[in-house]
Amino acid sequence: MLGDWPILSLVVWLPIIGGALVLANGDKHPESTRWTALVVAVLTFVASLSLWIGFDPGSAEMQFVERAAWIPAFNIDYYLGVDGISMPLIILTTFITIFVVVAGWEVIQYKPHVYMAAFLMMEGVMAGVFSALDAMLFYVFWEAMLIPMFLIIGVWGGPNRVYATIKFFLYTFFGSVFMLVALIYMYMQTPEYLGLSSFSILDFHRLPLTENAQFWIFLAFLAAFAVKVPMWPVHTWLPDAHVEAPTGGSVILAAIMLKIGGYGFLRFSLPITPDASMTLDWLIIAMSLIAVVYIGFVALVQEDMKKLIAYSSIAHMGFVTLGFFIVFQIGAQGIPGAALGVEGGMVQMISHGFISAAMFLCVGVLYDRLHSRNIADYGGVVHTMPIFAGFMVFFAMANAGLPGTSGFVGEFMVILASFRADFWYAFLAATTLIIGAAYTLWMVKRVVFGAVANDGVAGLQDINNREFFVLGALALAVLALGLWPAPLVEVMSATVANLLEHIAESKIPGG
């Protein structure tokens, strides 16, 4: 029986231990380092697939649960489990990591063992974030995530990496401190209401909280998650981090780390502080819509491809938070559609994981050859790299939300849902059809099409087999999710329904 195996622990610790081994291997044998890293990444992915296979989509309960005392003095447990929300995100993590390893194959010549180790450990830690059901364990993973990313940008980053890493670190650290305070506060409340002190997130879900407490806890979580997503106006670390990060760092950052913010809203904010979420939903909705419109315009005028895609990520993540927080206004009207919004936000997260990874990898392909991310340094790439150009146009279309690609599914669901909340939400959200297409395709026009711009472009070599494999696999994922999203939506629907039922009830004591 699959459920008897500690699969989650395997998914968390296999890459961390694998990373340690790779690190211990030293920099003498870069080839064996790379192969070890790849084998570990693939094995982890295979292990995570068994989560999907063994998952019972009809149940909203936590599955594959593992629990053991960790720090008994404070009732802190090593407590792991997944539901329909976290399971797809774990598989996204293990899936994307394979491509990060492959994409860095011969590109990274400086200390490849540290590079590969950092990404493998990162993978395990991120899987830990998604599967932790103990708040302290979650927090440890959450903060641990910063270290490898800090190293990745700081060691393999661009010229301005010090500013970027500090900004990245302080921003996210600033947010998470408030979250820690909130977690400790709730821990202290548990004995009164639940009879024992607990850091269990599921206990926090059941914990009654006064309106005032919910208000502050909500804001504390918001500080942590809004920075991670990132939401306007705490987004400015992201473009800087992306620009300085090596390709693999950008991929992990965009494809997975941002999702942790979205995940936090679903795992913490909504179920723990439903009343405050309802009262303050306008704030999140406003921030989301500003992200879609304002950031879209900012993306339009970027001259650096990575910055452009970074801003595009922020705009796309606006759909995620919008989808999550329109549920109250839909529910208040007594019509269906709330689940459509949450599921749409979830699908958008997975889809953005594929597309943003692919877009950053595309830029990486060009950067590896010409060492420039400036749009103006390119033009007419299609004449020297036709296969690459095909991929780039495909992913650009996916980024612009073309139906048939995954980029469409989440946006479509969120637009349909937000129309039910308020016509103007849908109106503003739907402007992404125009702005998103404008910034993406304008970039494509200047980079891919036109006459060959300079000798650099004239000398470009089309993608090799390794790059073809990476982009091809992601293209298949984008198409598969775009043509048949049903399986993904199915695994999350019971969990989402349960979440919506839960947040419909007030948690104010006596209220």
Place this chain on the structure above:
Amino acid sequence: MKTIYLLIVLLPLLGAAIAGFWGGRIGRAGAHWVTSLGVGLSAALSLFVLGRFIWGDAQPFNESIYTWMVSDGLTFEVGFLVDELTAMMMAVVTFVSFCVHIYTIGYMADDQHNWPKESLAGTHSYQRFFSYISLFTFSMLMLVMANNFLQLFFGWEAVGLVSYLLIGFWSVRPSATFANLKAFLVNRVGDFGFILGIAAVAMYFNSLDYVEVFEQAKDPALGFADMQIQIWGDASWSLMSVIGILLFIGAMGKSAQVPLHVWLPDSMEGPTPISALIHAATMVTAGIFMVARMSPLYELSETALTFVLVIGATTAFFTGLIGLVQNDIKRVVAYSTLSQLGYMMVALGVSAYAAGVFHLMTHAFFKALLFLAAGSVIIGMHHDQDIRNMGGIRKYMPITWFTALLGSLALIGFPGFSGFFSKDAIISAVSHSEIAGSGYAYVLVVLGVFVTALYSFRMYFLVFHGDGPRDEHAKAHLHETPKVITVPLILLAIPSVFIGGLTIGPMVFGDWFANAIYVLPQHDTLSQVGYTGVMGFVQHGFMTAPLYLALGGLFVAWFIYMQKPELADKAKQALAPVYTMLDKKYWFDEAYQTVFAGGSRGIGKLFWFVGDRGLIDGLAVNGSAKTVGWAAGIARQVQTGYLFHYAIAMILGLLLLLTWFVL
């Protein structure tokens, strides 16, 4: 039947995939064979399906192929609805597409000359072109065969994608990559409205399935006709008007209606075969098809119908005028397409959906013919597209000339030709309409007939008559194009002449569309026309103004361009302001370029420099960093390096935090 429908859709897709992914391996001949065969089979099966509807006892088919997704009780499906309307569209799309595939073998034969020598994109451009047009056929079939709004939107965007790829096919030309971006973005403005319309349907009908939505709309007990919603403040809006107008904004993009028409003339940057297939015969008519398909929704809102009518009439007349001053042979035909699309919209606006769709069909044949004939001329002229350099081509390219003449006569509505029946049906329907705006529309569509004849025959005479091409070199090399080009012209000329008279009875005035199109009795303008058979319709045509306006336009064109060429210049000088206005296309492009393209970049720069860099980063982030730095300078005094100092500080801090929380 399901297997047949699947084959009709998937054969072109298969051809596209083979030619696209393995174009290098199968070579040029392999690519055009596999795609033409796929589309040819698809066309044969479509004709078979249509035949079963005409002569057999085929019933409408409505089945899901697979469930795309179920979320929150809302089912999203991929499935087919094949009724008489769809069957007709399938036949037109696949037939024209097949003709264009054959034609392309000749037209793109020398495509390598359009690419820089060292360009790798140019090496398999021939195969890629075939892949794209087959992919287009697949997308268009998905659009017309959809049985739900999701798939409609899929097809809608997929044809837009292929249109984008094909307008920018010669990606080395800056004008082409400008035009395809413009086309995509203007279409996206339409889709913006369209997706909101779909969201409204999904919300209020709680379904995306056509039949389920239409049944609810037709049921008076549910009262959709009178439903009001609030959008802004307390003002009430009729739900059906909102849905109708939002969906129609999508149609305005795809079918290039004013003010979203600006992309279509520029789309002529694409190779001529796709101008015929995509930007004349099929894709641009998607908006007309969509409104006809949604007739149960549009019937419930006269406001929406009036909106359709006024936009259509405006497009029909004012874009036709621009056609008078164009000198690029493809652009004349492009403005003519805009104008004719306007006519179709007018028909929809007066609830004469059948007449609109009928004109869609006849127009698909004669306009594809005119474009392909223009392409044939362009090949003969070695890619000179300026009609002022042409003339006398009749003598050198007899088949092209004669088929183009037939196409032009059909376009101006010469009695007996297909276009006559479809255009007169529309004008008659408008004359019987009582809906708001019908008076305005009537005047414009009647005047438009004169304009159509004038620009059509201006082009015809300048190209085919008079003295030979100006350039002696061009004249020496001028000869008829090969059979792969002339045969499609002939194939298209046949329906351009005959299809109208043959089918007007059942299609427009009969009950052919009874299953597919829904008209309320009070809107039924077509039944008031008093149709008494084909001959009666022709006779009636001789008693009304449009026929004489068309003949008048033809005559004026002949007189000016054949008899008194100096008259054209005099008219140009006398009407200088009007000429400038038309030459500048009412300044739409300039205005959009400044306001929307320039404006968005301006807003982007403002947000970026002032918002992100100035306020957020400059003031908040780096500002607080500086403040922290300053504070740290003071706090540094505290850093003594003694462990117990830190320990005390930590304990004090924890105590403070705890007291604050516990109290």
